[in-house]
Amino acid sequence: MKKLLDIIVRIFRFIFFIFYYLKELVLSSLFIAYDIITPKDLMKPGIVEVPVDLKNDTAIIAFANLISMTPGSLSMDMNPEKTKIYIHAMYLHDKQEFVDKIKNELEKKIHQIFE
Amino acid sequence: MELQTSPVLTFAIYFSFFNLTIGLFMGLYRLLTGPTLPDRIVVMDLVASLSIGLIVVYIIATGQTVFLNVAVAIALLVFMGNIAFAKYLIRRIKK
Amino acid sequence: MIDWIAAFFLIAGSLFMLVAAIGVVKLSDVYMRMHAITKAASLGAILMLVAVSLLYVQWIVWIEALMVVVFVILTAPIASHMIAKAAHKTNMPKGPNYVMDELEGVDTDIPDKA
Structure with missing residues (x-):
């Protein structure tokens, strides 16, 4: 019974995750459209190293895709031990905050759904 | 060409064709002047998205929904092309 | 009524694609252009396919449009990841005012098993 409940909660979280993904896609497209159209150039790009605590391969792929879809960040590379991911950020005012x-x-979010 | 659609949709079709064509010419500019090879690969991605859009507008203009198969094929093939180009770039620097 | 909604989706999608094309011309280096492509162009394609599936109420059209949307959503970030990785490994020039680059000089090759 507890197992069944767990599966149902997981399915609902997955559906919620799809909507969250689409929302992030729309938001980041609007952000980048605003950046391209306005002529001023305020960008401070940089490449940041972020530690990853996920074990599952599917979870890591979903994490990288979600990073690419959030506003102003793009996943670039990963070390062979799958413990660090390198992210290209468009607005890097404060590294720790990012x-x-x-x-x-x-x-x-990824940890709740895929692991 | 006489379209069989309502006036609003006709305007939308012509406007979208115009936008997509301007986009194709901008891609052509970056393809000709792009300083490095990855810039040109990025243009390949852009042209794939633009041609999916062109197919969609053509379907709405003529009513021939068969052409959606072409959009599926393009969406699959461009992913393969991107991966192949990336592998080729990495292998070229190793030699 | 459905014509107005479909026309809105068509125009919005084509405008997003035009913005992606302007970004490819205007932005300053490969990684920034990748930002424009992987977000704005994907959203443009998705919006235009929504317009098609609003106008033609048939199962086969909906299934094929859904296939294209799923492929685009799943594969666009992976493709941009691969190209950005390859571009950084081949030392492509970066644009102005970079704050930091923590990938510089890091070896991320997977060692050969043979």
């Missing part, structure tokens, strides 16, 4: 945002929002 890393915290990735760890607390995105990785927590």
